[in-house]
Amino acid sequence: MTYPQTEVIEIVNRAVPLQLDNSKNENQEVLRRYHHIWTPDVRILDSDGSQLCEWQGYLPPAEFAARALAAFGQAYLRLRRFDKAEACYIECLRRYPTSWAAPEAQYYLGVARYRSDPESNELLHQWSILRSRYPNSEMRLKQSFKEMPEEPH
């Protein structure tokens, strides 16, 4: 079980925790609205109910905690609250540097800093760290266009 773990509880409680049982009739309307299909099913919503991030499937506690931090980062990034997004990604990378969510946190840390200050070199700097630390990750692939040599003019 993932939720009894202290590190998970502390992170989940940073938001308003909502849990629905998908076998209960009274929950079907809400679950249809969110196109629910599989459990475990986690969504991060804003206070209007708009979905900002999601994932499905079991994760052990440390991976769950890392994924939740990256998900909060993604949610704040979409809300353009760049300082909060940055804090989530940094915490994910510091506490869970070898997690499956860490490459995503590294990628989007660059995006958050770039969106916060387009004049900074943080996007390329963070993506350089991504290539170094997570060379076999999907997120490395997603920035690989920056690795291609420029065509001669």
Add this chain to the structure above:
Amino acid sequence: MIAWQNTLEKALETAKSQSKLVFFDTFNPG
């Protein structure tokens, strides 16, 4: 412990009043 809310409406209301996100988990008891 996690003090789960069990309706979307109440969770959104709380999120609005506390300027928080909602962590929405769906499970199957089986």
